[in-house]
Amino acid sequence: MDELLTFRLFIATVESGSLSAAAHQQGMALSSASHRLKRLEQRLGVTLLNRTTRVLSLTEEGAAFLQGCREAVAAMEQAEDRMHRRQAALSGEIVVTAPHDLGERRIGPALLAFQRRHPRVSLELHLSDGLSRGVGRGIDLAIRVGPLPDSALIGVPLGDDERRVVASPDYWGRRGRPAHPRDLLEHDCLVLTRDGEPQLPWRFQEGGRALSVPVSGLLRSNSGALLRRWAMEGAGVILKSSGDIREALAEGTLESVLDDFMPLSSGMHALMARDRYRPQRLEALVAWLKQWFREADGEGRRG
Secondary structure (H helix, E strand, C coil): CHHHHHHHHHHHHHHHCCHHHHHHHHCCCHHHHHHHHHHHHHHHCCCCEEECCCCEEECHHHHHHHHHHHHHHHHHHHHHHHHHHHHHHCCEEEEEEECHHHHHHHHHHHHHHHHHHCCCEEEEEEECCCCCCCECCCECEEEEECCCCCCCEEEEEEECCCEEEEECHHHHHHHCCCCCHHHHHHCCECEEEECCEECCCEEEEECCEEEEECCCCCCEECCHHHHHHHHHCCCCEEEEEHHHHHHHHHHCCCEEECHHHCCCCCCEEEEEECCCCCCHHHHHHHHHHHHHHHHHHHHHHHC
Protein backbone atom coordinates (compact mmCIF):
# COMPACT_ATOMS: atom_id res chain seq x y z
CA MET A 1 0.00 0.00 0.00
CA ASP A 2 2.96 2.35 0.58
CA GLU A 3 4.05 1.88 -3.05
CA LEU A 4 0.51 2.51 -4.25
CA LEU A 5 0.51 5.84 -2.36
CA THR A 6 3.74 6.79 -4.12
CA PHE A 7 2.23 5.96 -7.50
CA ARG A 8 -0.80 8.09 -6.71
CA LEU A 9 1.45 10.96 -5.63
CA PHE A 10 3.42 10.74 -8.88
CA ILE A 11 0.22 10.76 -10.99
CA ALA A 12 -1.20 13.71 -9.02
CA THR A 13 2.06 15.65 -9.43
CA VAL A 14 1.99 15.20 -13.19
CA GLU A 15 -1.70 16.05 -13.51
CA SER A 16 -1.54 19.13 -11.29
CA GLY A 17 1.89 20.26 -12.43
CA SER A 18 2.76 21.00 -8.83
CA LEU A 19 4.34 18.82 -6.16
CA SER A 20 2.89 21.09 -3.49
CA ALA A 21 -0.64 20.65 -4.84
CA ALA A 22 -0.17 16.91 -5.18
CA ALA A 23 1.12 16.63 -1.60
CA HIS A 24 -1.91 18.53 -0.31
CA GLN A 25 -4.22 16.31 -2.36
CA GLN A 26 -2.65 13.16 -0.91
CA GLY A 27 -2.70 14.54 2.64
CA MET A 28 1.05 14.64 3.25
CA ALA A 29 3.70 17.25 3.98
CA LEU A 30 5.60 18.74 1.03
CA SER A 31 8.93 17.52 2.41
CA SER A 32 7.57 13.98 2.75
CA ALA A 33 6.17 14.05 -0.77
CA SER A 34 9.48 15.29 -2.21
CA HIS A 35 11.40 12.60 -0.32
CA ARG A 36 9.00 9.91 -1.52
CA LEU A 37 9.45 10.86 -5.22
CA LYS A 38 13.25 11.03 -4.85
CA ARG A 39 13.30 7.52 -3.37
CA LEU A 40 11.14 6.29 -6.25
CA GLU A 41 13.59 7.72 -8.80
CA GLN A 42 16.54 6.21 -6.93
CA ARG A 43 14.89 2.80 -6.87
CA LEU A 44 14.13 2.96 -10.60
CA GLY A 45 17.52 4.47 -11.48
CA VAL A 46 15.95 7.13 -13.73
CA THR A 47 14.79 10.75 -13.56
CA LEU A 48 11.03 10.94 -13.85
CA LEU A 49 10.50 14.70 -13.59
CA ASN A 50 12.46 17.70 -14.80
CA ARG A 51 12.26 20.24 -12.00
CA THR A 52 12.61 23.98 -12.49
CA THR A 53 11.64 26.85 -10.24
CA ARG A 54 8.38 27.35 -12.12
CA VAL A 55 7.34 24.08 -13.71
CA LEU A 56 7.58 20.31 -13.52
CA SER A 57 7.76 18.33 -16.74
CA LEU A 58 7.95 14.63 -17.53
CA THR A 59 11.10 13.07 -18.86
CA GLU A 60 10.82 10.39 -21.53
CA GLU A 61 11.26 7.74 -18.85
CA GLY A 62 8.67 9.49 -16.69
CA ALA A 63 6.10 9.43 -19.48
CA ALA A 64 6.59 5.71 -19.95
CA PHE A 65 6.36 5.08 -16.21
CA LEU A 66 3.24 7.23 -15.88
CA GLN A 67 1.23 4.84 -18.04
CA GLY A 68 2.29 1.86 -15.93
CA CYS A 69 1.41 3.74 -12.74
CA ARG A 70 -2.05 4.58 -14.00
CA GLU A 71 -2.69 0.95 -14.95
CA ALA A 72 -1.44 -0.32 -11.58
CA VAL A 73 -3.51 2.17 -9.59
CA ALA A 74 -6.61 1.47 -11.70
CA ALA A 75 -6.22 -2.28 -11.21
CA MET A 76 -5.82 -1.88 -7.45
CA GLU A 77 -8.81 0.46 -7.19
CA GLN A 78 -10.95 -2.01 -9.13
CA ALA A 79 -9.84 -4.82 -6.82
CA GLU A 80 -10.61 -2.70 -3.76
CA ASP A 81 -14.01 -1.77 -5.18
CA ARG A 82 -14.87 -5.42 -5.84
CA MET A 83 -13.85 -6.31 -2.30
CA HIS A 84 -15.91 -3.49 -0.79
CA ARG A 85 -18.94 -4.56 -2.82
CA ARG A 86 -18.36 -8.18 -1.83
CA GLN A 87 -18.16 -7.31 1.86
CA ALA A 88 -21.19 -5.05 1.60
CA ALA A 89 -23.13 -7.96 0.05
CA LEU A 90 -22.48 -10.14 3.08
CA SER A 91 -25.56 -9.14 4.98
CA GLY A 92 -28.97 -10.65 5.46
CA GLU A 93 -30.22 -13.99 6.77
CA ILE A 94 -29.09 -17.56 6.07
CA VAL A 95 -31.03 -20.54 7.42
CA VAL A 96 -29.05 -23.77 7.63
CA THR A 97 -30.15 -27.27 8.54
CA ALA A 98 -27.86 -30.09 9.68
CA PRO A 99 -28.10 -33.39 11.61
CA HIS A 100 -27.99 -33.00 15.39
CA ASP A 101 -24.53 -34.42 16.09
CA LEU A 102 -22.90 -32.87 13.05
CA GLY A 103 -24.66 -29.57 13.66
CA GLU A 104 -23.78 -29.26 17.32
CA ARG A 105 -20.21 -30.51 17.12
CA ARG A 106 -18.96 -29.24 13.76
CA ILE A 107 -21.38 -26.96 11.91
CA GLY A 108 -22.21 -24.82 14.94
CA PRO A 109 -18.61 -23.71 15.61
CA ALA A 110 -18.06 -23.02 11.90
CA LEU A 111 -21.17 -20.83 11.70
CA LEU A 112 -20.17 -18.91 14.83
CA ALA A 113 -16.74 -18.16 13.35
CA PHE A 114 -18.32 -17.07 10.05
CA GLN A 115 -20.80 -14.75 11.77
CA ARG A 116 -18.05 -13.12 13.80
CA ARG A 117 -16.17 -12.48 10.59
CA HIS A 118 -19.30 -11.08 8.88
CA PRO A 119 -21.32 -9.42 11.67
CA ARG A 120 -24.05 -8.20 9.30
CA VAL A 121 -25.07 -11.77 8.46
CA SER A 122 -27.83 -13.36 10.53
CA LEU A 123 -27.62 -17.15 10.88
CA GLU A 124 -30.15 -19.73 12.04
CA LEU A 125 -29.18 -23.40 12.47
CA HIS A 126 -32.08 -25.86 12.39
CA LEU A 127 -31.04 -29.27 13.72
CA SER A 128 -32.79 -32.29 12.22
CA ASP A 129 -31.61 -35.77 11.29
CA GLY A 130 -34.44 -36.02 8.77
CA LEU A 131 -35.20 -34.20 5.54
CA SER A 132 -38.79 -33.17 6.29
CA ARG A 133 -37.88 -29.49 6.18
CA GLY A 134 -35.95 -29.05 2.98
CA VAL A 135 -34.07 -26.55 0.86
CA GLY A 136 -36.40 -24.05 -0.77
CA ARG A 137 -38.99 -24.33 2.00
CA GLY A 138 -37.50 -21.91 4.49
CA ILE A 139 -34.02 -23.45 4.29
CA ASP A 140 -31.17 -21.89 2.32
CA LEU A 141 -28.55 -24.57 2.92
CA ALA A 142 -28.72 -28.19 4.09
CA ILE A 143 -25.63 -30.03 5.33
CA ARG A 144 -26.08 -33.75 4.81
CA VAL A 145 -24.02 -36.91 4.73
CA GLY A 146 -24.65 -39.54 2.08
CA PRO A 147 -25.97 -39.66 -1.49
CA LEU A 148 -27.70 -36.55 -2.80
CA PRO A 149 -31.42 -37.06 -2.07
CA ASP A 150 -32.96 -34.86 -4.77
CA SER A 151 -31.95 -34.00 -8.34
CA ALA A 152 -33.41 -30.53 -7.81
CA LEU A 153 -30.53 -29.86 -5.41
CA ILE A 154 -26.90 -29.15 -6.15
CA GLY A 155 -24.39 -30.61 -3.74
CA VAL A 156 -21.04 -28.96 -2.99
CA PRO A 157 -18.60 -31.46 -1.42
CA LEU A 158 -17.37 -30.34 1.99
CA GLY A 159 -15.22 -33.38 2.76
CA ASP A 160 -15.18 -37.10 3.26
CA ASP A 161 -17.22 -38.75 5.97
CA GLU A 162 -15.23 -41.66 7.30
CA ARG A 163 -17.27 -43.91 9.52
CA ARG A 164 -16.52 -46.38 12.28
CA VAL A 165 -18.38 -49.25 13.93
CA VAL A 166 -18.17 -48.56 17.65
CA ALA A 167 -19.55 -49.63 21.01
CA SER A 168 -18.56 -49.18 24.63
CA PRO A 169 -15.78 -51.32 26.16
CA ASP A 170 -18.45 -52.80 28.46
CA TYR A 171 -20.59 -53.91 25.53
CA TRP A 172 -17.64 -55.51 23.70
CA GLY A 173 -16.68 -57.23 26.94
CA ARG A 174 -20.16 -58.75 27.29
CA ARG A 175 -20.87 -59.61 23.66
CA GLY A 176 -17.47 -60.08 22.08
CA ARG A 177 -15.92 -58.18 19.16
CA PRO A 178 -17.00 -59.03 15.63
CA ALA A 179 -14.27 -60.29 13.30
CA HIS A 180 -16.31 -59.69 10.13
CA PRO A 181 -19.16 -57.28 9.29
CA ARG A 182 -21.61 -60.20 8.99
CA ASP A 183 -20.98 -60.95 12.67
CA LEU A 184 -22.98 -57.79 13.39
CA LEU A 185 -26.12 -59.78 12.57
CA GLU A 186 -25.70 -61.32 16.06
CA HIS A 187 -25.35 -57.96 17.80
CA ASP A 188 -27.70 -55.28 19.12
CA CYS A 189 -27.27 -52.50 16.59
CA LEU A 190 -28.57 -48.99 17.23
CA VAL A 191 -30.23 -47.84 14.01
CA LEU A 192 -30.65 -44.29 12.78
CA THR A 193 -33.98 -43.42 11.17
CA ARG A 194 -34.78 -40.54 8.82
CA ASP A 195 -38.35 -39.51 8.20
CA GLY A 196 -39.39 -42.79 9.80
CA GLU A 197 -37.18 -44.95 7.56
CA PRO A 198 -34.29 -46.96 9.07
CA GLN A 199 -30.96 -46.19 7.46
CA LEU A 200 -30.18 -49.76 6.44
CA PRO A 201 -28.28 -51.76 5.42
CA TRP A 202 -24.90 -50.80 6.86
CA ARG A 203 -22.32 -50.67 4.10
CA PHE A 204 -18.74 -51.90 4.21
CA GLN A 205 -16.03 -52.88 1.77
CA GLU A 206 -14.14 -56.15 1.49
CA GLY A 207 -11.32 -56.65 -0.95
CA GLY A 208 -12.33 -53.52 -2.84
CA ARG A 209 -15.94 -54.70 -3.23
CA ALA A 210 -19.05 -53.32 -1.56
CA LEU A 211 -20.56 -55.37 1.24
CA SER A 212 -24.01 -54.70 2.74
CA VAL A 213 -25.15 -56.02 6.11
CA PRO A 214 -28.86 -55.78 7.13
CA VAL A 215 -28.24 -55.23 10.85
CA SER A 216 -31.07 -54.95 13.36
CA GLY A 217 -31.71 -54.06 16.97
CA LEU A 218 -34.35 -53.10 19.50
CA LEU A 219 -33.42 -49.42 19.74
CA ARG A 220 -33.86 -46.88 16.96
CA SER A 221 -33.89 -43.09 16.85
CA ASN A 222 -33.84 -40.20 14.42
CA SER A 223 -31.24 -38.54 16.66
CA GLY A 224 -27.65 -39.49 16.03
CA ALA A 225 -26.69 -37.80 19.31
CA LEU A 226 -29.05 -40.07 21.25
CA LEU A 227 -27.72 -43.18 19.50
CA ARG A 228 -24.18 -42.15 20.46
CA ARG A 229 -25.27 -41.68 24.08
CA TRP A 230 -26.93 -45.10 24.13
CA ALA A 231 -23.80 -46.69 22.69
CA MET A 232 -21.63 -45.02 25.35
CA GLU A 233 -23.97 -46.47 27.99
CA GLY A 234 -23.45 -49.98 26.64
CA ALA A 235 -26.79 -50.44 24.86
CA GLY A 236 -25.40 -51.56 21.51
CA VAL A 237 -23.34 -50.90 18.39
CA ILE A 238 -23.50 -47.82 16.17
CA LEU A 239 -22.12 -46.90 12.77
CA LYS A 240 -21.05 -43.29 13.19
CA SER A 241 -19.10 -40.52 11.52
CA SER A 242 -15.55 -40.25 12.84
CA GLY A 243 -16.04 -36.55 13.46
CA ASP A 244 -18.98 -37.25 15.79
CA ILE A 245 -17.13 -39.78 17.94
CA ARG A 246 -13.56 -38.43 17.86
CA GLU A 247 -13.64 -37.34 21.50
CA ALA A 248 -15.27 -40.57 22.70
CA LEU A 249 -12.63 -42.64 20.90
CA ALA A 250 -9.85 -40.54 22.40
CA GLU A 251 -11.34 -40.88 25.90
CA GLY A 252 -11.94 -44.62 25.50
CA THR A 253 -15.69 -44.44 26.13
CA LEU A 254 -16.20 -45.91 22.65
CA GLU A 255 -13.97 -48.39 20.85
CA SER A 256 -13.97 -49.17 17.14
CA VAL A 257 -13.94 -52.57 15.44
CA LEU A 258 -13.81 -53.83 11.85
CA ASP A 259 -11.38 -51.10 10.79
CA ASP A 260 -10.11 -53.37 8.00
CA PHE A 261 -13.62 -53.26 6.55
CA MET A 262 -13.82 -49.48 6.65
CA PRO A 263 -17.31 -48.40 5.54
CA LEU A 264 -17.29 -46.56 2.26
CA SER A 265 -17.00 -42.82 2.70
CA SER A 266 -20.39 -41.37 1.92
CA GLY A 267 -19.26 -37.78 1.69
CA MET A 268 -20.57 -34.62 3.31
CA HIS A 269 -22.28 -32.04 1.09
CA ALA A 270 -23.76 -28.58 1.29
CA LEU A 271 -27.09 -28.81 -0.56
CA MET A 272 -28.62 -25.81 -2.32
CA ALA A 273 -31.51 -25.37 -4.73
CA ARG A 274 -30.23 -25.86 -8.26
CA ASP A 275 -32.40 -23.26 -9.98
CA ARG A 276 -32.64 -20.56 -7.33
CA TYR A 277 -30.59 -17.37 -7.13
CA ARG A 278 -27.82 -17.77 -4.59
CA PRO A 279 -26.81 -14.52 -2.88
CA GLN A 280 -23.17 -13.73 -2.26
CA ARG A 281 -23.53 -14.38 1.47
CA LEU A 282 -24.59 -17.97 0.76
CA GLU A 283 -21.73 -18.57 -1.68
CA ALA A 284 -19.33 -17.11 0.90
CA LEU A 285 -20.66 -19.40 3.64
CA VAL A 286 -20.24 -22.52 1.48
CA ALA A 287 -16.65 -21.50 0.65
CA TRP A 288 -16.04 -20.91 4.37
CA LEU A 289 -17.38 -24.36 5.30
CA LYS A 290 -15.20 -26.06 2.66
CA GLN A 291 -12.10 -24.40 4.07
CA TRP A 292 -13.20 -25.02 7.67
CA PHE A 293 -13.64 -28.77 7.17
CA ARG A 294 -10.46 -29.05 5.10
CA GLU A 295 -8.47 -27.57 7.97
CA ALA A 296 -10.41 -29.43 10.68
CA ASP A 297 -10.00 -32.80 8.94
CA GLY A 298 -6.30 -32.13 8.53
CA GLU A 299 -5.98 -31.43 12.24
CA GLY A 300 -7.95 -34.59 13.04
CA ARG A 301 -5.67 -36.76 10.92
CA ARG A 302 -2.56 -35.22 12.46
CA GLY A 303 -4.02 -35.75 15.93
